[in-house]
Amino acid sequence: MTTPTIELKPTSSPLSDAEREAILAAPGFGRHFSDHMVTIQWTEGRGWHDAQLVPYGPLSLDPATTVLHYAQEIFEGLKAYRQPDGTVATFRPEANAKRFQRSAHRLGMPELPVETFIEACDVLVQHDKAWVPAHGGEESFYLRPFMIATEVGLGVKPANEYLFLVIGSPAGAYFAGGVKPVTIWLSEDRVRAVPGGMGDAKTGGNYAASLLAQAEASAKGCDQVAYLDAVEHKWVEELGGMNLYFVYDNHIVTPALTGSLLAGVTRDSLLTVARDLGYTSEEGRISIDQWREDSANGTLKEVFACGTAAVITPVGTVKSAGGEWVQGDGTPGEITMKLRDRLLDIQRGIAEDTHGWMHPLGD
Ligand SMILES: *Cc1c(COP(=O)(O)O)cnc(C)c1O
Numbered sequence: 001m002t003t004p005t006i007e008l009k010p011t012s013s014p015l016s017d018a019e020r021e022a023i024l025a026a027p028g029f030g031r032h033f034s035d036h037m038v039t040i041q042w043t044e045g046r047g048w049h050d051a052q053l054v055p056y057g058p059l060s061l062d063p064a065t066t067v068l069h070y071a072q073e074i075f076e077g078l079k080a081y082r083q084p085d086g087t088v089a090t091f092r093p094e095a096n097a098k099r100f101q102r103s104a105h106r107l108g109m110p111e112l113p114v115e116t117f118i119e120a121c122d123v124l125v126q127h128d129k130a131w132v133p134a135h136g137g138e139e140s141f142y143l144r145p146f147m148i149a150t151e152v153g154l155g156v157k158p159a160n161e162y163l164f165l166v167i168g169s170p171a172g173a174y175f176a177g178g179v180k181p182v183t184i185w186l187s188e189d190r191v192r193a194v195p196g197g198m199g200d201a202k203t204g205g206n207y208a209a210s211l212l213a214q215a216e217a218s219a220k221g222c223d224q225v226a227y228l229d230a231v232e233h234k235w236v237e238e239l240g241g242m243n244l245y246f247v248y249d250n251h252i253v254t255p256a257l258t259g260s261l262l263a264g265v266t267r268d269s270l271l272t273v274a275r276d277l278g279y280t281s282e283e284g285r286i287s288i289d290q291w292r293e294d295s296a297n298g299t300l301k302e303v304f305a306c307g308t309a310a311v312i313t314p315v316g317t318v319k320s321a322g323g324e325w326v327q328g329d330g331t332p333g334e335i336t337m338k339l340r341d342r343l344l345d346i347q348r349g350i351a352e353d354t355h356g357w358m359h360p361l362g363d
Helices: 017-025 093-106 114-127 204-219 265-276 288-296 334-347
Strands: 036-043 047-055 073-075 078-082 088-091 140-149 161-171 182-187 224-228 236-239 243-248 251-255 280-284 302-307 311-320 323-326 358-360
Touching: 036 114, 047 114, 073 093, 073 204, 078 114, 088 114, 093 114, 093 140, 093 265, 114 140, 114 161, 182 204, 204 224, 236 243, 236 251, 243 265, 243 288, 251 265, 265 280, 265 302, 265 311, 265 334, 288 311, 288 323, 302 334, 311 334
Parallel strands: 182 224, 182 311, 251 280
Antiparallel strands: 036 047, 036 161, 073 140, 078 088, 078 140, 088 358, 140 161, 224 236, 243 251, 243 302, 302 311, 311 323
């Protein structure tokens, strides 16, 4: 598969410095987008072509475009961080590129070459470098690569045309006023993904399936939903968009990838970061009864969720139909915060990148 060269067609009217600075002062998450986007097309028989960096703007789609009806869509999320020397680097883009290929395969879509995925992200960050927040805090530039089926027609089959895009958005610190534990609703009825389904693909369909449970959880005063396996309704899987970790004495455990969980890059990185910090880590199986009992008897010290957006989020309270409990003393756990600080320090260029995770983009 050949990698198309990205043709540069930058905007002649970027946002003014003053307007951009005003956005960067309080970016929020996914609310503002930078001046450019990258688009690459795929057509059956021709492969990837027409790779371009163009001004950020709306797409024009025929109402019968396949993605609008049959949801053939996949996406990624990764961050670029400003380093202490003013340069910019992304975190493990190759891991996202490979997962994007796995997601594409699962949804019957063409696989974008890893180097094209990385180059598309690089080109966008390089052109919109002014949108990458300053070094010092937890702010970052969030990259959203995604792919949609663009064939026009209502026939049900894998499309013969696709559009890959990368857009970017400055992201503020996830916890503006300091890290605050979240309250989890433990869903014992609604499920996110089933064995043989697409739970291990990063696709909008999984998010659509999680929104009602998320809204119900919000109504009960919870921030996030924790899902159990779809067969026995017993084994803890993950949240709607974050993986889970359980912290025992100097030992962290995350649910194994059974096929219905998303293989988070943050999750994977923490298995290693934990070992760097002198803890042990493993992938295992945690039942809902074990979670409840180990919390009650105090052997389970801390629980946290992890993903690119928040990096690590401590779990404070767990609510379920059968009752609720406070995890630990309800405050962010010590190991949770040590892991969080170390991973963020690697991403921000403060701690040494001993695993070659950072992808530098120059200044
Ligand atoms: C993206 C995502 C995660 C977290 O993955 P990261 O690569 O760490 O950002 C976890 N679960 C689901 C369902 C996701 O979509």
